[in-house]
Amino acid sequence: MTAYVRPASLADAVALRAAHPDWTVIAGGTDLMVNATHRAEPVGIVDLWGCAELAGIVRDSDTIRIGAGTPWLDVLHHAEVRTHLPILAAAAREIGALQIQARGTIGGNIVTSSPVGDSLPVLLALDASLELVSPRGRRTVAYRDFCTGYRTTLLAADELVATVVVPVPDPATRLAWRKVGTRAAQSISKVMAAAAIHVDGGVIAWARFGLGAVAARPIRAAAAEAAAAGRAPDATTARAVAAALAGEITPISDVRSAADYRLEVAQSLVMRFVINAGRP
Ligand SMILES: Cc1cc2nc3c(=O)[nH]c(=O)nc-3n(C[C@H](O)[C@H](O)[C@H](O)COP(=O)(O)OP(=O)(O)OC[C@H]3O[C@@H](n4cnc5c(N)ncnc54)[C@H](O)[C@@H]3O)c2cc1C
Missing domain, CATH: 3.30.465.10 (Uridine Diphospho-n-acetylenolpyruvylglucosamine Reductase; domain 3)
Incomplete structure (x- = not known):
């Protein structure tokens, strides 16, 4: 027993x-x-x-x-x-x-x-x-x-x-989170991403990106973070960040999603986070 x-x-x-x-x-x-x-x-x-x-x-x-x-x-x-x-x-x-x-x-x-x-x-x-x-x-x-x-x-x-x-984050640090699944509620994630981005004087001083369901474990996207640092939070930077991200995540295809879909969604999310960080 x-x-x-x-x-x-x-x-x-x-x-x-x-x-x-x-x-x-x-x-x-x-x-x-x-x-x-x-x-x-x-x-x-x-x-x-x-x-x-x-x-x-x-x-x-x-x-x-x-x-x-x-x-x-x-x-x-x-x-x-x-x-x-x-x-x-x-x-x-x-x-x-x-x-x-x-x-x-x-x-x-x-x-x-x-x-x-x-x-x-x-x-x-x-x-x-x-x-x-x-x-x-x-x-x-x-x-x-x-x-x-x-x-x-x-x-x-x-x-x-x-x-x-x-x-406790600095109030000026922009925080973002997004879970993408098959539906809005009670869904197991296909991809999820979180960000903390600190913009100072119109430039990204530092960024932290956390991603899930794109590798064997939840990861910090170090290359994407490096690509963001020291640059303006705009569309050009967002594209550079997305390109860097592609080199450091290894999404798989399984019952919930396809590898190329996961990559594209992960890239879209970090791009959106970067661009939104530049908005008032
Ligand atoms: C229907 C359903 C839907 C779910 N939806 C989601 C979802 O949308 N997103 C999501 O992320 N998860 C989801 N989960 C998974 C689960 O609910 C979460 O992971 C939850 O946070 C687990 O917490 P728990 O206390 O129930 O863990 P438990 O089942 O009690 O434990 C899980 C593991 O953690 C260990 N553990 C727990 N506490 C400690 C501790 N303090 N120290 C050391 N070891 C510890 C246990 O030994 C075990 O190995 C879902 C589960 C179900 C059944």
Whole structure:
């Protein structure tokens, strides 16, 4: 019979995780339960849902700290998120429907680490970092480094994701997000892209582009970012950015979309982001 424990504190959750590396950690269960009947019964379950320390959103001076166990509905409705991280609120609104948003957590999206995880390009564009906890203590990793390949991450066998730390963007930084799927609601993404673009004196000082469903993992488009920096946010720059992007993404054809369509959409999105950054 499967053992089941619902720790009330983060310390207990960490101790259980370390003591039972073969047990399944579950948060909202919206990823894990989908295939539950196709997998062997777990030896044991550590259920994080009752761990209050993992849930909630706090603003400090220059960051917004989001507990890994925070469900999407709370992310979507939080005033600081809506004001300062509107692209994260927008992604939260597009993750499944209300039932999934009420149960699915930001930590679950991050650890599942699917190339179509909707929050992941946003976390890349916002330059978020993660606090990971284990019996060895707490360490911080840039989200950019966390996802190492197709559904693989830096998370060690005895670690939990505790907190997502997002720097509060400068109000002048333009943020953008777009998910493209087969329909407006409850769609698995064909392509999604997020951007943070800082224009100073009519020139793009820096840009961060996060993209999903165009490679084995969510990626920062470094070549596209380099192509944007130091140039005016206009159509010429947009074309240069799109050309650079083509060299660094590797979309595939699958049941949801075709590789050439994904490339074209990804290019259109970054071009639009660049041009919009130049608008008042
Ligand atoms: C009908 C449906 C629609 C969906 N639509 C979307 C969508 O539009 N966009 C999208 O991106 N996703 C979608 N999803 C996927 C899912 O809802 C999200 O990825 C959600 O954020 C997962 O969170 P969870 O808490 O339910 O994860 P769980 O299923 O509980 O866990 C997922 C993984 O994360 C691990 N984990 C969870 N929390 C932690 C932690 N704190 N530390 C370490 N490991 C942890 C678990 O061990 C497991 O490996 C959908 C799912 C369903 C069933």
